[in-house]
Structures are given as structure tokens and as C-alpha cells.
Amino acid sequence: MEFDLKGESAVTEARDDTVSTLEPLSDNIGPGTCAKTGGCRSICASCRDRLYAVCLALSDEEIAGLEALSRHLDLAARASVFLAGDKARFVYTVTSGSVRLQRDLSDGRRQVIGFAMAGDFIGLSRDANYSFSADRLEQTGLCRFDRDDFTVLSRDRQPLLERLQLAATHELTIAQDHMVVLGRRRAEERVAAFRLRWRDRLARIHGKSANVALPMGRQDMADHLGLTIETVSRTLARWRRERLILDVPGGVRILDLDRLRAILAD
Amino acid sequence: MEFDLKGESAVTEARDDTVSTLEPLSDNIGPGTCAKTGGCRSICASCRDRLYAVCLALSDEEIAGLEALSRHLDLAARASVFLAGDKARFVYTVTSGSVRLQRDLSDGRRQVIGFAMAGDFIGLSRDANYSFSADRLEQTGLCRFDRDDFTVLSRDRQPLLERLQLAATHELTIAQDHMVVLGRRRAEERVAAFRLRWRDRLARIHGKSANVALPMGRQDMADHLGLTIETVSRTLARWRRERLILDVPGGVRILDLDRLRAILAD
DNA sequence: CGGGTTATTGATGGTGTTCAAGGGGTGTGG
């Protein structure tokens, strides 16, 4: 119970830092807070605190413009937001929950391109169609924009365009990081890199904590890291034996952060 | 001689398509064409024909603004444009030649993030410093812009910002493609994916041709594909034995494009 | 409790790496 990361009574020990609740955004978000057709004031506003969020650095007025175009969705787990090949009509910001982004080969092999969480912007596409699929890993809140509307609006809003530019560059940097992981890291290093990175991302939103919620399964991690599910499982089993981590419901507790970092040695 | 891809008398058979010279840009480029301090009219203008080039879709007037800030460089092979960790003072467009982009791990392992060729924009950085190094593979022409100047200029030039946005999204899509290659492709597929992609990129600039110039060495390919130099070498040796490719000075001739494509089966 | 899904664990084997030696081209200097 004490370590439960998902339940209503989610309480985590604050170790590294001050506060650390796992869903601080849930106060602002929910079906009740949002008008069906119109804006979602509190949601866009909540973005403003977050680095790399698209609506950051916009004036109240500009946010109002965005809101008029936005439509908030709160969707159950385990279904897609969009599929690779779909006409790219919308762009989204994630307001809560998490989304898995993936590409599939015709023979069933899968590469998980990345995971999007609160504050992330998804749906940017070079072409008219999405080049990857997006699936919800859990109950997920999204702010949806019509792509064309969004383009038109951004035309006379340089700050928004610059934000968008920053978001794309940010994603690109992450993608390059991950190429190093996929191309030149061994299995244990890959898993360590993923866990540490995931921890950092959660820390930005929820504050630092030794407890890390992991909404994705072993197969998702494996497909993200270019490994098999067995290799991931064995690596984690070893770490458990060596008291490096401790499994907790819905996630993991990192017991020895330094040793985990040492695995990367970089 | 007939297949030489590098010499002064570079002539290639045009097979798939009409014309196919390997350095069509060289007419416009050279020390003589460019004032030391000022703009490079012909160079920016030449960009306009090319998709994803940053200065595409700008008016003559806007191009003039860019040119005033640009400085053209024509540099010998085998030295860096910038290093990972350097302060990111400049951004560049490649006008001729090619550049290798890479990240290094502290223990010597290397990941080649990508290669930039004529029309590509490099130096975009999320942070104040470059996150990867850029090295010239051959004699290379670059248009250099001061990053701050460029930012200021782009502030009231939406088309430029949108171009920049497209360039970043384009790079991101390529990075995601490559993640699939690194994460889920076997050795032979990786090499095939690289050769085919490289061929397509050259085709955009020089027109289609069965002859493909390869300015990078085996080690570069290996570090790009997450393989060892031996595996790359063995794969190419097999293809040579099977009459799938034919080595020519400075590059390769693809003898059986369909069979090469079939290796990817996707 | 039962059925399905997901995770773990073990045994075996393959793909690609590592280690090692030799080949081929190029440039330099005698």
C-alpha cells in the first residue's frame, strides 16, 4: 500500500526532494472542467509551467486563441489516438496519462519510437499522413487541435511558432540520444538508460522521487530498446537480486541510483 | 575510368533518368564566387530548387536579408565543422560535399547520427551547445549564419520560421526511420536500408543513377548502422559475389535494385 | 475460482562481435 503508485490513495515517500505526488495535474483536469466544444482554460494554463510544452511562453491572449480551437479529450487506456498512415488532421498535447508512439514493419516487428507524457506535443508530421501510431497506455487526457487551424493561428503568432520549433528540436535531440542507445549500447546499458531517462521525465512533472511509475509493459520497453522481452526481464531480475531496484505496484523503486548511473558510465 | 565518381572528368551513365552529373552545384560555388564578408547570391538562390532547404519558399527580398548575414565557406575534407559541446554560435546549410554528424561515448564507442549533404541544414540545437560533432567527409561548401542573427531575422519572417519547422520535422522523421533500422533490422537489412536511402538522397540532388557516390568509409557506415566494420564488409562482399552491386572508384553501382529492395521487404 | 494475458526462468543456438592475419591501394622518400 505504501508503495502503490496508481491507486486513489497514491502516496509516495519524498526522498530526493520536497513534494512528490503522482498526479498533481488531476486537480485541473477532468470531464467536468472542460466545455465540450470550447476552450479548456485550466488545461492550457497548466501547460505554462512546463518546459517544452507548446503553449508555454504565450500571452494570456494568445492562449485564449489556442483554447478557442482546442478540444479536450479524456480517453480510456488501450486504444489508439491515431494510426500510422491516417490523414494527419490533428495535433495534440498530452495533459495527463501517457501515450506510446510506434512504427510497425510488415512482418510484425515493432519499434517504439518514444513515449509521450503530460506536457508533450504529438502529431507533428512532415507529410500529410502520420508516420507512426500513437496508443494510450492508460487513461489519458489530450488537447486536440485541428492541424490547419493550428497552422493558420500560428502564422501570426511568432512565439507559438518558436515554441513549436523548440518542441521539434527537443524531440530531435531525444531521438539522437536514443540512436546512440540503440546503435552502441549493450542490453543492460539500454535498460538503465531508459529507466534513468524515464525517472527524469517524471521528475519534471511530479518532482523527484525514488519511486518511478511505469505505465508500459515489458514488451513495450523491449520494443523501445531493440531487445526481446526476455532480455529485459532478465536484466530487471538481476537488478532485483542485487538490490538495485525494488518492484512496487505499477512501477519501481530505485534503491541505488548511483549504481544504476554507473552502468552507463557516461 | 568510365565509372569514376570523383575525378575531374566525372561522367556517369544516365540510366534511370535524364541527366546525372555528380556536381551540378559546382558551377555556382567556389572561392571566386563569394565575397568574403557579404552575401552569396548564387548560393542561396540555388537552394530554392531544393525541397526542405531552409531558404526555399522565400521571396527575393527575404533571401537578400539572409544573404547579408551569410558567409560562405569552402573547406577541405577531414576536419570538423563544429564539435559536440562547442557553444552553438552558428547554423549552416551545406551547399556541396558532405558532412558526418556523430556522437561519442567516453569509452570510444561512436554513433553516426546521420550524414548531411547539399541542401541540408545543420547546427540546430535545443541547448546553448551542440550535442553532436560535425565533420567534413570531403571538400565541402557551407553557408554559415550567426545563430542569433538568424533567430532575430526569422522573427519577422514567418515563411522562414515555417521552413525551419519543416526542416526540423523532416529531420525528426528521418531519425525515427533510423530508430527502426537500429532497433529492429538485422545486419543485411541495415546495410540495404542505408544504401537505398543514400541513393534516394543523391537522386534528389543529382538525378537518378545506378551509380552511387559514397564519400564515407566502412567504419562510418558501421557506426551509423550499429554494426562492426567487419559485418559491413562481409555483407558487401556477399552482395558483390551475388552480382547485386559492383564496386566503382569512389562509390558503387547498383546492379539489381529490385533484389536490394527485396531485402527490406517493406 | 478460472481463463487470459503478461512476466519469469531455463536450455539451446544463431547472428554478429572479437581477435587475428593478410591484401590492396596510395603517397613518400630514397
Added chain:
DNA sequence: CCACACCCCTTGAACACCATCAATAACCCG
């Protein structure tokens, strides 16, 4: 012009890491 060094590429043999195959265990929901 040849000899030599250097670099890059190729080829072979042995090995290691991780994948594959297979069986069981834990979990989740109905």
C-alpha cells in the same frame, strides 16, 4: 622507379551476447 609505410578493407576462426524456444509462474479481471 621501386621500396616501404600507412591506412583501410577483407577474410577467417572462435567466441559472446542476446535471441529463440519452451515451460512455468504471477497477475488481472470477469
